[in-house]
Amino acid sequence: MAEQRSIGAERVEAAAEGAPEGAAGESVRIAAAAPAADHVALHWAAHPRGLAASRFHFVWLRANCRCAECLHPHTWERTIDSYALDPAIRPAEIAAAEEGRALALRWPDGHETRLAAGWLAARDYDGGARRADMRAVRSWDAAALLADPPEHRWEAVTTGDADLRLMLTDLRERGLAIVRGVPPQDGEVERVARRIAFLRETNFGVGFRVENKPDPNNVAYTALELKAHTDLPNRESPPGIQFLHCHRADAAGGESLLVDGFRAAERLRDEAPEAFARLTRTALPFRFVDADWDIRWRAPTIRLDADGDFEEVRYHDALTAPLDVPFEEMGPLYDALRRFTAILREPQMELRLKLQPGDLIAFQNRRVLHGRGAFDPNAGLRKLEGCYVDCDDAWSRLRVLERSAGG
Template sequence: MTISAYQQDSDSMQIEWHGGETSVFSYFWLRDNARDPISFDRQSHQRELFTAMVPADIAPCEVKLRDDGRFICIKWPDLENFVDYASDFLLYYSSPTVVTDLTEPKLWDKSSITNNLISIEYEHALTQSGTSEFLKKIADYGFVLVKHCPCEKAAVARIAKNIGYIRKTIFGGLWEFEANETMADSAYTPKELRPHTDSTYSLDAPGLQILLCVDYNAVGGESVMVDGFRVAKQLLQDDPELYSLVSKIEVTGIYKGDGSNLQASRPILRHDIAGRIVQVTFNNYDRATTRLAEPQMTHLYSAIRYLDRLFNNPNYQWRHQLKPGEMLVFDNWRILHGRGGFEGKRKMAGAYINREDFLSALREHDLTETTVKTA
């Protein structure tokens, strides 16, 4: 849309769009977001302007339209040349605050999830269009089942590096293990692992987790995925007051051992500034011993009782026996994962990817959408 006219006020200007709509921009905002070579470095996409030193009452010396209103050009007192503002740029920022973010997740439970919705072939997942499909499935359903992978940890690395890079943790990066009773963490024993999210003790819990079945010659060990957002929605419906409470009570996760003592605290259900749920954090194994004041302690236990019973209810689960060459990639901020107890040999490989790198990949593949967020 192009600009048909403008009207200057003392501290702002009104833009009139072809079509008749109008938008107001403060002079300070316009100066702050000037993208001329002195104020903005196009190579690094960084603001060079020392915003704090711009006078609060800055105003243009001169304003003009160019190219049939495709640009509005402003001469600022501190710059020699006119600064061009593209009409599309201004249109994009014409209302408060535009952010690019995740698309609406497709919540699921046992009755609605099918293997077809979440499956993809390994070789396809590594192509350009396949990568988009792979990412879209995770954005929609929170996980993807990658089929016919090479049975070696290099396949995990290839999938990870196709999106971002492997996150480093106290455990290292890319890993491979067989069930082994001598390891410290419960993830290394063949007992049942009830659904949980990983690294609740980490300030930035891993965004994506990759789990590849390298070898399987056992009885049991079914993988379990639960849509944490779906269960949260159920709580909201059944007990809105408890939902609201548990969105505020911080729970501490802890990892202690091998010279580390990691701790992090956040609510089980975490929301962004616009009130949308962004993260489910739940790991009863790693929940630290803490004492909250009443009635918070009782509320927290009520929430754990409600949520963990649903997490363990097959009606909310996708269950699948991973075969060698099958890989799960899931959103650790949304999906709880678990597995049944087993006896025999089961060799897995895996890695984590940071949340920010997953979101970056979504942006690079045009899989985010523009939404208005309230400040």
Template sequence: MWMSKLARFAQPALQRSTSAVGCRRVWTRGGPGLTAAAHPASCLTSVQHRGHQTVVSASIPKTGHGVRHALALDEERLVEVEWEDGGQSLYPFSWLRDNCQCPLCFLRSAQARRLYLLDVDIHTGVDVVQVTDDNKVSIVWPDQHTSVFDAEWLRKRCFSPAARKTMQEELFINERYYWDCKLHLPTADFNEVLHDDKAALAWLTSLRRVGVVYLRGAPAEQGQLDKLEERLGFLKMTFYGRLWLVQDKPQPNNLAYTSGRFHHHTDYPALPSTPGIQLLHCINPAAEGGESEIVDGFHAALQLLAEDPKAYQILTSVLVDYKDTGADYCEYMLNARKHTISVDQEGRVSGINLNNATRGSVLDLPVQEVQPFYRALRAYVDIMNRPENVVTFQMQAGDLVTFDNTRILHGRKSFISFPDRPRLLEGAYMDWDVVLSRLRVLRKSVQGDI
């Protein structure tokens, strides 16, 4: 049952598809969420899945990877491979020599290159290129060293734009589903993700694509995040410790440790290495209030781009000072400078840093640029607080929410605790490198070597 709820988000990674990379919108029973900027290169189609409508990439048709011919183009310094399906791929001589897979050049047990770049003639030619009887590409170099390449290995590393996009998607799962208040939270069973590789893979894939997954069925007692740590790798140690308790404290060193309203934010922008994932486990719910709220910061950023490009330009270019000072696991004085909206080299939104509580009073801007910055930041916060962009839910004892802290802004309404049982959550962080590593290990376990 839980797997079916995750399947529509995780399906592209559970299938061995070569879908085009793009941004998707999540469709729910109530209708479509908005996607402000799907990439033109995306090839999208609509399918039905258990009463929900979702948008998925149309796969590039699968074809055989057998080699028909291979020849050297000496003038261009390329090897041209013609495939049995009629396609062609080009490979530079220098790249092929650098990536020789023989035992002298490559340590297979470590999946690591032995060949040092100073020992590679990057201007090399080739003596012989041929297709072997077992359909591999064999190259004899001028020094008579021989390199043999598996056909499927070569095909996946083709330098065409489509193949490169497919490989980047396979490695990093860059595709995202943007959403608004109509989102039906992807949900999984806590015990299933602990013990079933397919369930764990679906959980982590949905976490990557949607940004949030709800886990049900955990015992309402401390120690459950330790089990997730053992399943995934290791938690991120911070100045609040490896694990921390969210509760109303008499002398709080964080706004989370109060019973008041806590507005939408990302955690720890004052830390130079911002945590990638946040895990929150509800042990004691509130007697009244305390509803959790989440907002898709990527979706809100693209709305800002569409409605107010100047504000978007400011928030993607101005570095904001964040600070955090106090004592918890140990004393700390943190400072970091972050873009409110980070973008990658292709201009896609790649991260959000926004925390009103720890945004510093130092603002390293010329005086005439201060007011435009405030106007831009307010425009973004206004969009995030629109009711149509906010998902609200009430955590019950045992519930556990996992979300992308570099994308999802979370908050909480004010609450009143039971007199004899204060509201209590246990929290932890993980880095995306740990989670993506485990995702790839699980994918290999479930699907075999991709």
């Protein structure tokens, strides 16, 4: 990833600091700083979102001092021990400085802190900066996706950073990207994935082939129908992004099936709130067992993060061990799973694609369920090659591309 190394240290600093020091940041001005018991109220002379005032706690201001002593100048890591600070800490002096472009503080021990007005406005927790920083999710059903298909060309994605950024934006917001024209040869899927980041190894190896095999250890390696599911639910952290690249599609049938699990979860929340709540709080037991492996994990079907946003859908009947909730909960749990399953299988939820040689799909494995129709293994070959990359590393790549592209 040599192309990123050329960006300057200022860009890294701006990214690390999230500082809107360009257009938005420059225009922020502090009119006055009014100290209260445990915080200061900053009255804004100019604010990008038109806020009049924002409050910042003294302990927060001390913990987030940006000087080279408190924040390591090379690693951007905090070196001040912020959870050992005196909770009653209070600056000896506090004032707007640089014509309102900064807040200047002097602490009782003489340490000085200076924070840019734009930096403060960008992380104004009193004014909702947290929500503004959350990731974008555009959920879809088949018609919504087809109205604006997330399609990309192999030549563009592998040679141009702008096109790679568009592909990653689709992956992040809609959970799916389709790349056409990928040479149907061994190793090409890994080349595309490595444009994004290193690969995530699993018990199936670094890469894998989906073709019907004798003596399979996985239903994927048969010619059977596969209902839409998420991969490797038996792992604590199933891989984030799955890549599947079609080399051969001679057999009749075997079309691919993709369903946005977040849209299905939204529907369940609206239509059957009790079933939804049950699926968020009940961990199901998953397991994969063969001669070499025995990997088990318990996790809910729909996982919400601490802010109540969707974090994950984990759904794979085939790898679900016998359910083991208490007797009284078993009936309602089956009812909730049946209800969610019915939504997942509504035809308008299902994007059906017959992949042709050269087509590659990449999708968020813990959001977008995938499956395939049965096919006749005697009527021709069907061969896909696949691999995984974690979301952490893919979204990092997107942020770094945006950093290079941005102002």
